[in-house]
Amino acid sequence: MVSKKDIESTNPLKVAEKQVDIAAEKMNLDPGMVAKLKSRQQEIIVQFPVKMDDGTIRIFTGYRVQHNDIRGPYKGGIRYHPDVSLDEVRALAMWMTWKSAVVNIPFGGAKGGVICNPKEMSDGEIERMTRRFTWQISPMIGPERDIPAPDVYTNPQVMSWIMDTYSIMKGYAVPAVVTGKPLELGGSVGRLEATGKGVFITAREAAKHIGMPIEGARVAIQGSGNVGGIAAQHFQKAGAKVIAISDSKGGIFNPNGLDLDQVIACKRNYHCFIGEKLRSEEITNQELLELDCDILVPAALESQITEKNADRIKAKIIVEGANGPTTPIADEILYDKGIFVVPDILANAGGVTVSYFEWVQNLQNLLWSEDEISEKLTSILTKSFADVLNISEKEKVNMRTAALMLGIGRVAEATRIRGFYP
Numbered sequence: 001m002v003s004k005k006d007i008e009s010t011n012p013l014k015v016a017e018k019q020v021d022i023a024a025e026k027m028n029l030d031p032g033m034v035a036k037l038k039s040r041q042q043e044i045i046v047q048f049p050v051k052m053d054d055g056t057i058r059i060f061t062g063y064r065v066q067h068n069d070i071r072g073p074y075k076g077g078i079r080y081h082p083d084v085s086l087d088e089v090r091a092l093a094m095w096m097t098w099k100s101a102v103v104n105i106p107f108g109g110a111k112g113g114v115i116c117n118p119k120e121m122s123d124g125e126i127e128r129m130t131r132r133f134t135w136q137i138s139p140m141i142g143p144e145r146d147i148p149a150p151d152v153y154t155n156p157q158v159m160s161w162i163m164d165t166y167s168i169m170k171g172y173a174v175p176a177v178v179t180g181k182p183l184e185l186g187g188s189v190g191r192l193e194a195t196g197k198g199v200f201i202t203a204r205e206a207a208k209h210i211g212m213p214i215e216g217a218r219v220a221i222q223g224s225g226n227v228g229g230i231a232a233q234h235f236q237k238a239g240a241k242v243i244a245i246s247d248s249k250g251g252i253f254n255p256n257g258l259d260l261d262q263v264i265a266c267k268r269n270y271h272c273f274i275g276e277k278l279r280s281e282e283i284t285n286q287e288l289l290e291l292d293c294d295i296l297v298p299a300a301l302e303s304q305i306t307e308k309n310a311d312r313i314k315a316k317i318i319v320e321g322a323n324g325p326t327t328p329i330a331d332e333i334l335y336d337k338g339i340f341v342v343p344d345i346l347a348n349a350g351g352v353t354v355s356y357f358e359w360v361q362n363l364q365n366l367l368w369s370e371d372e373i374s375e376k377l378t379s380i381l382t383k384s385f386a387d388v389l390n391i392s393e394k395e396k397v398n399m400r401t402a403a404l405m406l407g408i409g410r411v412a413e414a415t416r417i418r419g420f421y422p
Helices: 004-010 012-027 031-038 086-102 123-137 156-170 194-210 228-237 260-270 285-289 328-336 350-364 370-395 399-418
Strands: 042-051 057-068 074-081 109-115 146-150 218-222 241-247 250-253 281-283 295-298 317-319 340-342
Touching: 004 012, 012 031, 012 086, 012 328, 012 399, 031 399, 042 086, 042 123, 057 074, 057 086, 057 123, 074 086, 074 156, 074 350, 086 109, 086 350, 086 399, 109 123, 109 146, 123 156, 146 156, 146 350, 194 228, 194 295, 194 317, 194 340, 194 350, 194 370, 218 228, 218 285, 228 241, 228 260, 228 295, 241 260, 241 285, 250 285, 281 285, 328 340, 340 399, 350 370, 370 399
Parallel strands: 074 109, 074 146, 218 241, 218 295, 295 317, 317 340
Antiparallel strands: 042 057, 057 109, 241 250, 250 281
């Protein structure tokens, strides 16, 4: 039986709030300010009908949570997943607020989701669900209010349907209502790979900090989507050895390194990883986390590293491609073990950074080159890593607490300057 303590320790919202408490104590923040920072400004639960391909009507439940817009419009992805919950979306919205502040981008934090299994739905069903969900949340979103983006099991096509539905309602094209769109609709070059590339950039900075060369480093990656899969390719280009990768069904492991071209082809053709075809050992996602490696990239879902398995983690560096993959108790264990953790609100901030670039380009009718995007992204993430590391060393805290102190500090100061109305 799962105890109340176990439930609370892996509940995303409990984790997010505990993280705020830890950072706030280090910063000596006023309790009233802490309560304000943890509270949400708006949230909506919608239930809506969708006609399925067989003619039946199915009712879906969706959420949009707007956590904080003190520093700019709400910003955050929309995920489609069977396990989406209100507490999960609340936590993700809060993490988006801190993430935007850590990289000093003028956005707040929001998040959305629909409870569904897109793997069991046709493209037509997903489109009809997306358009109806957009209609339901349309009063809450807009280019100067709340800008959605892709997340788990959503992609540029889903963003296209959101943009089109919103534009039809407005009577004119509104490309800036979402980011992560196809290039043909005002998307930005470099956006699709931004989060995965950002994971690699921050991993490279972490390796440099502890004196470990990226070339030849053994990397294990939990997840193979737009974050894990793209990060894997960047690691390989830099000369690192990707020894393990996985999806929701499980993963593969080869201590001598995987052939990523074959891995990607296998995933594309068979929708899973087949060890026999890839000359690799099939492993579970849990086994992947505990492999003997130099760099571990959890790039799947929340609460993957907990007090139950943290002591068995062997990586020298953990770079969090997913949001909230490590619980607070696990953080303490990893810190005591001397494992260098690059936290989610820094490691995967490449996505919101290039989303900001896309939004700016849409609003001002600009078009930046891929080189410009890459240079700006690298500059922002490298500086943000240095800022967080400086706080970590100065305050003698782990990198997560340091990142939270930086992000929460910026939001708290903006709150203080704006004041409370009336």
